[in-house]
Amino acid sequence: MPQIFTKSADTRLRAALLLVALAAVGAVLFIGGYMESSYATLIGWVRDQPVPFSHEHHVGGLGIDCRYCHTAVETSEHADLPPTHVCMTCHSQLWTGAPVLAPVRDSLATGRPIAWQRVARLPDYVYFNHAIHIDRGVPCVTCHGRIDRMPLTARAEPFQMRWCLDCHRDPAPRLRPPDQVTRMDWSEWDAHPERHALYGEMMIKVYGIEPAKLDDCDVCHR
Numbered sequence: 001m002p003q004i005f006t007k008s009a010d011t012r013l014r015a016a017l018l019l020v021a022l023a024a025v026g027a028v029l030f031i032g033g034y035m036e037s038s039y040a041t042l043i044g045w046v047r048d049q050p051v052p053f054s055h056e057h058h059v060g061g062l063g064i065d066c067r068y069c070h071t072a073v074e075t076s077e078h079a080d081l082p083p084t085h086v087c088m089t090c091h092s093q094l095w096t097g098a099p100v101l102a103p104v105r106d107s108l109a110t111g112r113p114i115a116w117q118r119v120a121r122l123p124d125y126v127y128f129n130h131a132i133h134i135d136r137g138v139p140c141v142t143c144h145g146r147i148d149r150m151p152l153t154a155r156a157e158p159f160q161m162r163w164c165l166d167c168h169r170d171p172a173p174r175l176r177p178p179d180q181v182t183r184m185d186w187s188e189w190d191a192h193p194e195r196h197a198l199y200g201e202m203m204i205k206v207y208g209i210e211p212a213k214l215d216d217c218d219v220c221h222r
């Protein structure tokens with residue numbers, strides 16, 4: 001039998017196969033890195049807003065409670081963004097002529113809501129519900145970070161499936177008394193971790209939470 005492949009062709013084939021294998025590994029690493037990167041998770045990104053609304057100023061500085069503006073958060077799926085007349089309870093008297101508030105005045109005059117750019121959003125195929133989390137005492141800060149320190153609103157957590165599941169499989173240590181959910185710096189129990197742990201364990205029973213079922217697909221994909 002004559003030799004079909006020369007020796008050098010064989011070497012070239014091996015080299016080519018090695019390259020394909022390396023490229024495959026590279027692609028896996030690249031996709032993995034992408035999923036972790038802030039580009040995919042959008043953590044820390046701010047968007048151009050029609051009005052540079054500052055939670056740092058209104059929450060951190062003035063001490064306004066989340067529920068004053070996000071009124072539906074305890075009772076519905078959505079927390080909702082505040083309608084313009086909520087801003088005007090103060091800004092019809094304060095900073096009335098400020099150019100930065102012109103879009104707020106326009107919105108009130110025309111009845112068209114301010115076109116806020118969303119920073120915390122899930123894909124449509126995921127079901128989320130604020131009311132149940134608030135009712136069980138999962139604090140805003142756990143999912144939205146230190147909003148009270150944000151001059152412009154940014155996303156604080158990845159909102160990926162794994163992040164949801166990490167808590168659903170072990171929610172006990174994250175629970176607070178529900179009347180403390182909007183507090184950003186709740187530290188009363190920091191010196192007593194055992195008290196917090198005990199509270200969490202107790203409330204899992206009181207609410208009848210079943211972590212083993214909270215990661216079923218149809219909890220979030222309905």
Ligand code: HEC
Binds near residue numbers: 058095104
């Ligand atoms: C309870 C009162 C109150 C409400 C409600 C309120 N603001 Fe303000 N806002 C203030 C005060 C007070 C200042 C001025 C703070 C200062 O000058 O130190 C301010 C300042 C601002 C500024 C100037 C930039 C800054 O942060 O200093 C913007 C923009 C603004 N508010 C937007 C809004 C929007 C939009 C809403 C509605 C979603 C809103 N505010 C609701 C009290 C309020």
Ligand code: HEC
Binds near residue numbers: 058064121
């Ligand atoms: C004075 C009214 C006001 C108060 C009080 C307030 N917010 Fe907001 N919030 C807004 C407005 C207006 C927006 C839309 C503009 C923006 O993203 O900054 C917003 C946006 C947000 C967003 C981003 C939503 C999205 O998808 O774009 C989150 C998360 C949020 N607020 C959480 C909170 C939390 C948590 C608190 C309490 C610690 C709070 N807010 C208190 C007015 C308020």
Ligand code: HEC
Binds near residue numbers: 067078080182
């Ligand atoms: C368990 C995590 C979690 C907790 C706790 C939580 N949020 Fe959210 N929040 C989310 C997610 C996820 C979204 C995006 C929802 C979507 O796009 O369907 C969101 C969206 C929002 C929005 C945008 C408007 C909307 O309804 O989609 C606001 C405002 C907001 N949250 C405020 C709050 C406030 C205020 C609290 C505390 C009282 C709070 N959230 C507690 C996870 C949470």
Ligand code: HEC
Binds near residue numbers: 127132138159168
């Ligand atoms: C820090 C903890 C925590 C995080 C993060 C969290 N959850 Fe939850 N979730 C809970 C708890 C506690 C409950 C209440 C379970 C119960 O009462 O049985 C719950 C309940 C739910 C329910 C209602 C289940 C039912 O039986 O009606 C849905 C839907 C849900 N979560 C979706 C999500 C999604 C989607 C995310 C991520 C974007 C998420 N959750 C992130 C703690 C969390």
Ligand code: HEC
Binds near residue numbers: 126160161215216218
């Ligand atoms: C606690 C809520 C929750 C549960 C339970 C859950 N998912 Fe998801 N899932 C999510 C969220 C949030 C996303 C969106 C992730 C993103 O945008 O990066 C997602 C995305 C997905 C996607 C799209 C691809 C991806 O990974 O981003 C698939 C497929 C999926 N889930 C399948 C499942 C299956 C199968 C189960 C059951 C074994 C399941 N999910 C259980 C919250 C959940």
